[in-house]
Amino acid sequence: MIRVRFHGRGGQGIKTASRILGTAAFLEGYYVQDAPLYGAERRGAPITAFDRISKEPVLERGIITNPDIIAIGDETLLNDAAANVFQGIRKGGIFFVNTHYEASHILERYCLPECKVIVHDVTDITINTVGKASVSATLAACICRITGTAGKEALINAIKKELKSIELKDETIDKNIEAAILCYDKMSEVPIETYRFNPVSGPKIIAVKHYLPPKGVAVIYAKGNTKKRKTGNWRLFKPCINYERCVRCGICFVSCPDGCISLDTDNYPVIEYANCKGCLICYEECSAKAIETKREVRTW
Amino acid sequence: MDRAKIYKNVKDINEEEFVLPGTPLCAGCGGLLALRLAYKVLGQKVVILNAAGCFTLLSTYPYTPFRSSWLYTAMACGPAGAQGIRDALDILIEKGSIPKEENLKVVVLTGDGSAYDIGLQSTSGAIHRNLDFYYICYDNEAFGNTGFQMASSSPYGSRTGTTQPSDAYPMATEQQKKDLFEIWRAHKPPYMATVSPAHPVDLSAKFKKASEYKGPKLFITLAPCPTGWGYGASRSNRIAKLAVECGIWPLKEAIEGKLKHTYIPKFKPVEEYLSLQGRYDHLFKPVRNDFTIKKIQKGIDRYWAPFLKLTSCKR
Ligand code: SF4
Ligand code: SF4
Ligand code: SF4
Numbered sequence: 001m002i003r004v005r006f007h008g009r010g011g012q013g014i015k016t017a018s019r020i021l022g023t024a025a026f027l028e029g030y031y032v033q034d035a036p037l038y039g040a041e042r043r044g045a046p047i048t049a050f051d052r053i054s055k056e057p058v059l060e061r062g063i064i065t066n067p068d069i070i071a072i073g074d075e076t077l078l079n080d081a082a083a084n085v086f087q088g089i090r091k092g093g094i095f096f097v098n099t100h101y102e103a104s105h106i107l108e109r110y111c112l113p114e115c116k117v118i119v120h121d122v123t124d125i126t127i128n129t130v131g132k133a134s135v136s137a138t139l140a141a142c143i144c145r146i147t148g149t150a151g152k153e154a155l156i157n158a159i160k161k162e163l164k165s166i167e168l169k170d171e172t173i174d175k176n177i178e179a180a181i182l183c184y185d186k187m188s189e190v191p192i193e194t195y196r197f198n199p200v201s202g203p204k205i206i207a208v209k210h211y212l213p214p215k216g217v218a219v220i221y222a223k224g225n226t227k228k229r230k231t232g233n234w235r236l237f238k239p240c241i242n243y244e245r246c247v248r249c250g251i252c253f254v255s256c257p258d259g260c261i262s263l264d265t266d267n268y269p270v271i272e273y274a275n276c277k278g279c280l281i282c283y284e285e286c287s288a289k290a291i292e293t294k295r296e297v298r299t300w
Numbered sequence: 301m302d303r304a305k306i307y308k309n310v311k312d313i314n315e316e317e318f319v320l321p322g323t324p325l326c327a328g329c330g331g332l333l334a335l336r337l338a339y340k341v342l343g344q345k346v347v348i349l350n351a352a353g354c355f356t357l358l359s360t361y362p363y364t365p366f367r368s369s370w371l372y373t374a375m376a377c378g379p380a381g382a383q384g385i386r387d388a389l390d391i392l393i394e395k396g397s398i399p400k401e402e403n404l405k406v407v408v409l410t411g412d413g414s415a416y417d418i419g420l421q422s423t424s425g426a427i428h429r430n431l432d433f434y435y436i437c438y439d440n441e442a443f444g445n446t447g448f449q450m451a452s453s454s455p456y457g458s459r460t461g462t463t464q465p466s467d468a469y470p471m472a473t474e475q476q477k478k479d480l481f482e483i484w485r486a487h488k489p490p491y492m493a494t495v496s497p498a499h500p501v502d503l504s505a506k507f508k509k510a511s512e513y514k515g516p517k518l519f520i521t522l523a524p525c526p527t528g529w530g531y532g533a534s535r536s537n538r539i540a541k542l543a544v545e546c547g548i549w550p551l552k553e554a555i556e557g558k559l560k561h562t563y564i565p566k567f568k569p570v571e572e573y574l575s576l577q578g579r580y581d582h583l584f585k586p587v588r589n590d591f592t593i594k595k596i597q598k599g600i601d602r603y604w605a606p607f608l609k610l611t612s613c614k615r
Contacts, residue, residue: 011326011527042357043326043527218361226322226365234327250310254500255537257333258321275321279328279526280534 001054002147002194003064006139007085008073009234011043013136016162017073018049020140024150024158025053033058044234044277046083053149066195068093071143073122073135075099076233078110089115092193096142098122098135100297116190118146122183123236127295129179130172133236137163141180145187152184227275231258235278237293241269245290252282252291307505314340314504320365324357328533330540331355331438331523333497335409338436338519341507344368347385347404351378351419353411354445355438369404375418378408379426382433405434412439412453415520416480427487427516434510435518440525441477448528452478455548456599457592458579460528465582471592472582476599481552484518488557492518494550498540502551502562509553522549530578542573547600561607570597 004021008014015036022034031054038047050064066088075097077083089095093115097106103117122138137159144150150158156177163173210216241252248267260276261269271282283291307313318339325332331354339346347369350356359370373381386406392398410419415437423435442460443449450460450473459465459472484492490513495503503521510517524540526533543549544565551563571593574580583589 042324042329042354045324220359220362220364222362222364224320224365224367226320226363229322229324229363231322231324250313253315254310254313254337255333255498257325257329257336257497257536258323258327259317259319259336260321262317263315272321277327277533279536280532281328281333281537284534285537 001052001056001058001060002069002149002192003067004051004053004069004071004143004147005064005067005088006049006051006071006073006143007077007083008047008049008135008139009043009077010038010045010047011134012073013134013139014047014073015049016134016136016166017071017140017143018051019162020137020155020158021143021149022051022053023161024140024144024154025051027154027157028150030054030149031056031058033060037063044231046077046080048083053147064088066090066197068192068194069096069143069147070094071096071139073098073139074233075101078106080233086110086112089113090195091115093195094118094146094190094192096120096146098139100124118142118187118190120183120186125182126176126179127236129182130175132172137176137180138183141184142187145184146190147192148189152181155180155184230274231277232274235276235296237278237280238273238296239271239276239278239280239283240292240294241271242290242292243268245288247288247290249288251285251287255281255285257281307501307508309501312504313337313500316340318342318344318346318367319358320367322363323365324360325354326525326527326533328526328536329354329523330497330525330536331411331440331521333536334438334495334503334521334523335436337497337500337503338495338507338521341504341511342405342407342434345402345404346407347371349373349378349381349385349406349408351375351408351410351414352445353414354440355409355411357445375410375414377422378410378414378419379422379431379433379435382406382408382435383426383429383431386431386433406432407434407436409436409438411444412437412441412480412523413443413445413451415439416451416453416478420480420483423484424487427484427489427518430515432514433516435516437480437518437520438523439520440523440528442528444525444528448525453480455596457574457583457596459582460579470582470589471595472579481520481554485554485557485559487516489516489518490514491516491553491555493520493553493562495519495521496540496544496549496551497521497524498537499544499551499563506553506562513555528579530581531576535576539573539576542568542576546570546573547604548573548596550603564608567604570600 018034022032026032033052036049052058091114095115096118100121103119253261260272319336352375448461450462455477457471463473465472491510493506524536547565552561
């Protein structure tokens with residue numbers, strides 16, 4: 001059995017990527033199980049999805065803590081401890097990252113054990129071909145090829161089925177297929193040493209102590225500490241103010257939902273990039289056309 | 301505190317921030333913008349009671365964007381929680397346990413799912429008891445936190461997670477949006493208003509005005525929701541403005557039940573508003589559903605007709 005764990009951000013198509021991989025393998029005659037896991041958070045928050053693909057019926061359940069392949073849809077998650085992307089990483093496992101960096105850079109920077117790091121800039125291909133940054137089909141295509149679980153035909157049929165079910169238009173689906181095939185052809189199959197479970201002996205029961213509400217309820221004593229979450233990682237495009245065109249109208253300042261634009265002493269707007277989510281409302285609202293957008297190359 | 305005495309233009313808006321960046325809400329969330337702007341008038345001395353919804357995620361342990369207090373309540377009981385906090389503050393001040401200057405504004409923050417349905421009875425009760433509190437409903441017109449299922453705030457003709465267009469229901473949502481404003485107005489609270497995040501001056505002026513009244517001060521803000529409404533995040537404000545200009549989101553206030561519109565729109569055809577959003581796609585593609593579009597337009601016209609006569613404003 002091959003165990004795949006996807007990581008990405010809400011809105012990126014991670015859940016659908018795991019569906020496409022699962023459906024493609026299913027069409028090739030495998031037994032498959034796939035499931036997403038996300039907390040009570042919104043677009044941009046880390047999400048995880050799992051696939052189990054096997055020639056035998058899949059009896060294993062639950063989240064995958066010992067994946068054979070970890071597929072990272074958003075490179076900035078490597079830096080986010082809460083996303084826990086390295087859980088269960090091991091020698092011989094495959095670590096796929098959607099990034100413009102080299103594999104050696106990732107290996108060194110994160111001191112990974114001797115796993116096989118494979119990199120590919122899936123977002124770039126998807127933006128160029130589809131025009132959007134939802135990597136569901138393209139990411140699934142990479143993993144299909146690496147695992148060798150599905151051929152092109154099954155992959156294409158799986159993409160059609162899954163993207164139709166989330167009501168994408170036919171032309172968008174066709175573009176996704178085109179981008180997916182580009183990714184599929186760039187990858188090659190990699191032999192996988194699958195993980196074997198050591199059976200656990202006997203259940204272990206832990207009694208949880210009862211606390212009264214004042215102790216048992218989560219309390220935050222900090223005053224406004226969300227800045228530490230660095231939601232700037234969510235951005236795909238960066239708003240940049242051209243101060244020569246700016247007429248200091250203050251519209252961008254009152255339009256940013258996240259309060260990432262402040263005014264300096266001369267009433268010029270200043271963007272706080274550490275937390276700007278890249279919604280680009282400021283760009284759209286600036287009637288002086290003083291805000292430009294730049295596709296961002298991550299600097300994590 | 302806000303320094304402006306009156307709000308005339310954008311320059312009057314307080315530069316101090318009370319809701320800090322880095323929240324887990326979606327990029328481009330219109331409701332969050334409305335909250336940020338409202339807070340600029342409310343100031344620092346606030347305690348929020350947040351009924352379950354998208355905005356409960358604002359304070360996700362161990363992070364909070366607020367510089368002031370925040371409590372989480374179940375969907376049904378935001379106003380009941382507000383009563384408890386208000387009473388506690390009053391008692392502590394009376395006893396001299398806390399100085400008068402440390403008094404807080406009690407604010408209920410809730411989504412439309414809670415405001416229109418699940419929490420309606422406790423809101424009605426609190427208005428009836430003339431509880432001194434603010435009530436802010438961010439209305440994204442469905443249960444946005446759980447997959448955008450239909451709520452009684454979902455407008456006729458919109459697609460939600462649980463009302464998909466079909467042969468039997470080509471308009472998707474068959475029911476009309478509940479008129480929560482009128483339900484509240486029947487209680488004749490001291491102050492109530494509708495606001496929009498893309499009309500920051502109007503919004504600020506209303507919160508400022510509300511502060512002069514003791515008792516319930518109720519607000520519904522349109523909350524453009526890129527995730528649920530199906531549009532690119534950058535368009536939130538454009539869509540909010542169109543909602544106002546098409547007349548589908550009237551900006552109004554009512555003092556002791558007496559109604560007044562604070563802005564007379566330009567009455568653009570409602571199509572301009574609908575066609576930008578994925579939740580209305582089925583009205584235009586694959587074939588145009590003229591019947592439904594016209595019915596939505598008629599609803600707007602019928603709403604405005606009596607007021608336009610009163611204000612002798614020509615269409
Ligand atoms: S909206 Fe544009 S012109 Fe106005 S302050 Fe912002 S950047 Fe300057
Ligand atoms: S892109 Fe969005 S979050 Fe970033 S500064 Fe502009 S309005 Fe604020
Ligand atoms: S789902 Fe909609 S209302 Fe909820 S946080 Fe996202 S944009 Fe805001």
